[in-house]
Amino acid sequence: MLDQQDQATRRIAMLGFEGFQILDVTGPLEVFSLAARILLEQRRTSVAPYEVVFAAREPGPVASSSGLCLHAACGWHELGPVDTLLVSGGTGTARALEDESLRRFLQSCAPLARRYGSVCTGALLLARAGLLSERRVSTHWAFIRELENLAPTARIEAEALFVRDGRLWTSAGVTAGMDMALAMIEEDWGRKLALEAAHRLVMYFKRPGAQRQVSAQLAAQAAAAEGRFPGLMAWMFEHLGEPLPVVRLAEMTGLSPRHFSRRFRTETGMTPARFVEGMRLETARTLLAEGREPLASVARQCGFGNVENLRRAFIRRLGVPPGAYRRRVHRETPDDL
DNA sequence: ACATATACCCGCCATT
DNA sequence: TCAATGGCGGGTATAT
Numbered sequence: 001m002l003d004q005q006d007q008a009t010r011r012i013a014m015l016g017f018e019g020f021q022i023l024d025v026t027g028p029l030e031v032f033s034l035a036a037r038i039l040l041e042q043r044r045t046s047v048a049p050y051e052v053v054f055a056a057r058e059p060g061p062v063a064s065s066s067g068l069c070l071h072a073a074c075g076w077h078e079l080g081p082v083d084t085l086l087v088s089g090g091t092g093t094a095r096a097l098e099d100e101s102l103r104r105f106l107q108s109c110a111p112l113a114r115r116y117g118s119v120c121t122g123a124l125l126l127a128r129a130g131l132l133s134e135r136r137v138s139t140h141w142a143f144i145r146e147l148e149n150l151a152p153t154a155r156i157e158a159e160a161l162f163v164r165d166g167r168l169w170t171s172a173g174v175t176a177g178m179d180m181a182l183a184m185i186e187e188d189w190g191r192k193l194a195l196e197a198a199h200r201l202v203m204y205f206k207r208p209g210a211q212r213q214v215s216a217q218l219a220a221q222a223a224a225a226e227g228r229f230p231g232l233m234a235w236m237f238e239h240l241g242e243p244l245p246v247v248r249l250a251e252m253t254g255l256s257p258r259h260f261s262r263r264f265r266t267e268t269g270m271t272p273a274r275f276v277e278g279m280r281l282e283t284a285r286t287l288l289a290e291g292r293e294p295l296a297s298v299a300r301q302c303g304f305g306n307v308e309n310l311r312r313a314f315i316r317r318l319g320v321p322p323g324a325y326r327r328r329v330h331r332e333t334p335d336d337l
Numbered sequence: 338a339c340a341t342a343t344a345c346c347c348g349c350c351a352t353t
Numbered sequence: 354t355c356a357a358t359g360g361c362g363g364g365t366a367t368a369t
Contacts, residue, residue, distance in 0.1 A: 246345070256359050261346065273345055273367095309368070316367095 010083035010114075010188075012052045015076055015122075017102065019092020022064035023174040024119040025054055028086065031181035035197045039189065049189075055079055057101060065091040076105050084184065085113040089120030089140065096125055097150075103129045115184070117169030119177035126170070127151035136165040138172050141220065145269070178203060218278045221268040225275070228267040229253050236276070240283060240303045244276045280304055281317055288326040295322055 012032045014025045029052040036050040056062045056072035063069050087106070096102055106129035110116040118126050123139035126132050127150035138160045139147050147156055157163050162171035162180035171180040182203070186194035226233045235252060236244060249272055250260035264272045283302040287293060299310035307322075314322045 258346090258360065259358055262358085265346085271346065305368090312367080 009048050009051050011079075011081065012050055012084045013076075013079055013082045013086065014052070014054050015085070015087045015102070015106075016054055016056045016062050016064070016070065016072065017090075017092050017096040017099065018063055019065045019090050019095065020062065020070075020088045021090035021120060021174065022066060022068055022070060024088035024090060024122065024177055025064075025070060027174055027178040028119060028181035029054070031178050031185065031197060031201065034200060035185045035189070035193055038193060038196055038200070044189075053079070057099070076102070076109075079109070082109060082113045083115075085109055085116040087118045087122035087125050089118065089122040089124075093121045093124050097128050106131060113167070115167045115169060117171070117180070119171050119180070120173055121146075123147055123170045124150055126168075127154065131168070132170075135168055136163050137168070137170040138163040138176075139170060140173050218275075218282055221270050221275060222279075224268045225264065228263065236279060240280060241301055242303065244303065246272050249276075276303075277313060277317070281313055284310060284314070284322065285318075285325070288322055298322070 012029065014029055016025055032050045032052050036048050039045050039049050053073050054070055055074050055076045055078075058075045059072050059078075061069040061071050085106075102125065106126065110126075110129070110131055116126075116131075118139070120140045121143050123132065123137055124143065124147055126137075127147055132147075132151040132154040134153050134155075136155045136157060137147070137151070138157050141158060144156055144158050147154065160172065161176040162169060162183065164183070169180055169184070171177045178201075182194045182198055185197060222233050232249065232252060236249070246261055247257050249264075250257040253260055255263065261272060264270070264275070268275065270278070280302045284298055284304065287298045287301065291298075295307045295310060299305060299307050302310075304310040304313060311321050314320060314325060318325060320328070
């Protein structure tokens with residue numbers, strides 16, 4: 001936590017461009033402005049703790065990807081000192097990648113900010129500016145490949161909602177940007193304020209950065225796989241309780257194991273075994289969240305076989321053992337926040 | 338907790 | 354020549 005922040009108004013700047021994703025901007029900024037309001041209500045500060053500002057190449061309206069416009073209060077070169085510098089994502093990132101002026105601005109501004117980062121595909125822009133080399137980062141799951149190309153040395157944590165590496169914060173999709181903003185609030189003012197803000201937004205502030213976006217990712221990859229390997233997904237789900245080694249899947253599709261492996265990887269971006277594990281894990285998660293079955297029974301049904309394997313998979317991918325996970329989801333209702 | 342066995346999966350090259 | 358496919362070896366992750 002920072003001390004003596006009473007006196008300072010911290011400027012949270014979000015950069016946009018033609019075709020930015022409006023929720024990437026408004027979500028996190030809304031979190032910051034709400035936190036500021038709460039602090040003022042509670043008289044924990046005398047001056048506004050945060051000032052949020054949306055900046056673009058030039059002042060004036062900027063069209064988002066949906067066509068809605070957001071008014072940029074100033075051009076990014078007129079920003080002045082910035083506490084937190086964030087870049088939004090959106091379909092316009094492809095074009096924005098070519099923007100030399102944006103690239104140079106990021107390079108000059110990021111080193112001066114207390115922290116900087118991106119929401120969603122904004123990470124691509126940071127990568128282009130060379131700000132992600134050797135760093136641990138996250139981005140929207142569908143753009144992991146692109147990010148790899150732009151920042152080959154970055155360590156991409158594909159499943160994280162958001163990742164913090166020192167002063168650098170990067171988040172996955174839109175809502176993840178709000179989670180990230182809450183985590184920043186927590187860093188600045190403590191967990192209690194973050195929880196209060198989450199509560200008012202009817203959000204859950206439960207996920208430490210390590211929590212995963214598996215289901216969204218898995219669903220997307222399942223859809224990709226479904227297109228390429230018709231019926232395979234349904235069949236796998238039917239037989240989830242049995243061993244599903246690569247040879248068996250390959251057999252189902254009529255391809256050689258080597259070829260199937262390779263195709264699966266290129267089509268879905270995931271290796272077969274990892275996908276199977278993801279499917280087992282998702283199933284286990286819902287069983288744990290919705291029922292009261294013993295762990296052994298859950299483990300058997302979703303194909304982990306025994307509790308030990310279930311436990312290891314949980315820790316590996318979610319960071320918590322299944323029992324703790326169950327307790328947590330049962331406990332986590334808005335009333336607790 | 339540790340050692341051993343198994344499965345995965347990716348680079349490499351031959352074949353189609 | 355090129356793209357798609359199949360098989361092999363072996364380092365690594367996971368299961369027993």
